[in-house]
């Protein structure tokens with residue numbers, strides 16, 4: 001293995017061969033390539049890119065670094081979101097799709113920075129367990145048809161190691177590297193079909209819609225090359241989803257959706273993704289709204305939570321401290337910035353600054369007005385939840401410019417814009 005030769009190929013803007021990619025990923029996973037050499041190669045990839053064949057080879061090498069689950073003849077279909085603020089869609093969507101007989105293996109992650117983590121949210125349910133063995137996971141998929149759990153360490157271990165390095169070397173922002181990182185895990189998990197929710201906007205990983213589209217295209221072609229029926233929806237993340245961001249607050253909102261209610265944007269996105277998943281699973285004629293209304297999706301949720309030791313009837317944790325933010329004037333809510341709301345939830349304790357940190361399950365933000373709705377002076381705009389009251393100041397700083405309230409104007413003028 002000649003890591004310097006491989007680095008020089010990419011430094012000079014040339015293509016890496018299939019063998020070079022396989023060798024360097026294998027050697028790096030085994031600890032035989034120094035982190036500074038891999039960082040240098042990653043930076044050359046960020047700057048000079050990788051073509052479609054190279055990206056497919058990079059993805060295959062990461063899959064080959066670990067095990068590939070065999071879910072046999074189960075009619076599996078999964079979903080992946082590139083992440084956002086208030087994005088709790090996995091929680092209602094997984095049991096909803098499983099309630100139609102498809103099998104949903106949702107291997108999820110924890111939150112880092114301003115985007116929340118599905119496992120952190122679910123751990124606010126008393127007794128619920130994220131870490132399952134492969135045998136437990138496959139048994140639950142056969143019995144219940146749905147699982148949301150942590151990815152096991154032997155699934156694409158090269159990605160785990162590479163991602164940790166990218167995180168501290170400024171080499172996350174590369175479409176081929178992001179696409180291969182996400183798709184290696186999804187292909188290794190053994191799903192037959194995959195629906196991607198690729199977000200753009202201030203609260204998204206890639207704010208530009210053009211970048212999001214390019215990422216979506218790259219992931220769809222990687223999935224297709226690996227024989228996974230892969231589709232992508234491009235969705236907006238300039239405004240946070242629903243009416244809450246945090247842990248327990250997002251579980252509560254998801255349960256409202258499963259009970260047939262909930263915020264309309266969460267319901268719409270859940271149904272749009274469910275339709276694609278059902279179609280990929282051969283059930284294109286089904287209207288997924290039915291099982292939200294008739295209780296079947298809720299029954300599946302309860303089974304899924306109980307199968308992982310959770311008590312679906314247990315009260316969710318209450319925050320020790322609550323702070324309300326009121327509107328200073330009358331008007332209409334013109335915009336609510338997803339990134340600012342995500343930062344506020346994170347600063348309240350819902351997220352972590354470094355891997356492994358504990359999160360507060362009760363922490364989060366609720367907003368009580370939607371875009372385009374009227375606001376009255378003195379009305380509560382936000383409710384902040386925290387276990388540690390000293391966190392409120394930082395969250396309030398994040399929210400200072402988050403909401404823009406415009407005067408309600410009749411006629412041709414633009415609404416006058418002012419923040420809180």
Ligand code: URA
Nearest residue numbers: 163177178179181182
């Ligand atoms: N999520 C991943 O799993 N990998 C990336 O590179 C970026 C986001």
